[in-house]
Amino acid sequence: MQTILISGANRGIGLELARQFSAAGWSIVGTARRPDEATELKALPGTEVLPLEATDPSSIDELVSRLGGRPIDVLIANAGVAIHLEATPVEVTREDFLAVLATNSFAPLALAGALKPNLLAGQHRVAAAMSSLMSSITANDWGTQYTYRASKTGLNALWRALAMEWRSIGITAVLLRPGMVATRMTGYRGIPVEMSVAGMKMVVERLTPADAGRLIGYDGSDVPW
Numbered sequence: 207m208q209t210i211l212i213s214g215a216n217r218g219i220g221l222e223l224a225r226q227f228s229a230a231g232w233s234i235v236g237t238a239r240r241p242d243e244a245t246e247l248k249a250l251p252g253t254e255v256l257p258l259e260a261t262d263p264s265s266i267d268e269l270v271s272r273l274g275g276r277p278i279d280v281l282i283a284n285a286g287v288a289i290h291l292e293a294t295p296v297e298v299t300r301e302d303f304l305a306v307l308a309t310n311s312f313a314p315l316a317l318a319g320a321l322k323p324n325l326l327a328g329q330h331r332v333a334a335a336m337s338s339l340m341s342s343i344t345a346n347d348w349g350t351q352y353t354y355r356a357s358k359t360g361l362n363a364l365w366r367a368l369a370m371e372w373r374s375i376g377i378t379a380v381l382l383r384p385g386m387v388a389t390r391m392t393g394y395r396g397i398p399v400e401m402s403v404a405g406m407k408m409v410v411e412r413l414t415p416a417d418a419g420r421l422i423g424y425d426g427s428d429v430p431w
């Protein structure tokens with residue numbers, strides 16, 4: 207059975223990813239900061255919920271140790287935050303900036319690095335991270351969202367470097383853009399989460415090594431850097 211590990215799988219896009227891959231017969235490892243409260247995730251067939259505070263290296267170590275070398279076919283580093291999106295330059299605090307970067311840029315890289323042996327043991331060997339159109343410098347023609355944008359542009363830079371490093375060992379690393387999706391993060395504005403995730407699932411299932419390093423929309427199109 208194919209196994210997918212999804213971080214931040216207790217709600218939003220992560221939960222829907224777990225739902226759709228579970229429905230397709232995959233084995234799911236879903237992470238949550240508070241597994242006891244992840245009732246919807248826990249109820250999905252073939253799903254194991256493990257604790258992960260993505261910004262804490264010791265929590266990542268604990269996750270790796272609980273997995274104990276189990277093969278992971280697909281990693282989706284999905285956990286992310288967006289805070290004070292409307293803050294003006296003087297309202298952007300150092301604390302907010304570093305907190306958002308820790309979650310959206312550092313944590314996915316740290317998680318992928320720690321799970322490298324598990325990915326190498328898998329069949330698919332796919333590592334995907336959840337980026338955003340807000341990562342795009344080219345597409346930014348209206349400003350705002352300073353910390354979030356920087357964190358996702360940073361993620362793109364890190365993940366692209368990872369993709370170049372890992373293509374020689376057969377792991378295909380890509381960045382995904384889910385679109386603007388109706389979740390808690392967006393105040394439930396945007397396209398239905400089912401639609402975004404159905405598209406991303408198809409993208410993930412069709413990946414080949416030639417896709418390494420791409421930033422891919424939920425509709426399969428390339429997103430400008």
Ligand SMILES: NC(=O)c1ccc[n+]([C@@H]2O[C@H](COP(=O)([O-])OP(=O)(O)OC[C@H]3O[C@@H](n4cnc5c(N)ncnc54)[C@H](OP(=O)(O)O)[C@@H]3O)[C@@H](O)[C@H]2O)c1
Nearest residue numbers: 214218219239259260284285286336338386387389390391
């Ligand atoms: N929704 C959109 O329109 C949109 C667009 C582009 C990109 N994205 C990206 O897609 C991903 C999922 O977003 P979403 O819309 O599903 O957001 P969401 O509903 O707010 O869910 C965020 C998930 O990330 C988890 N998380 C946050 N910080 C974490 C941490 N430090 N450690 C572990 N888990 C953490 C949350 O866990 P808790 O429940 O414990 O807080 C939750 O499970 C994010 O990376 C986001 O940036 C979303």
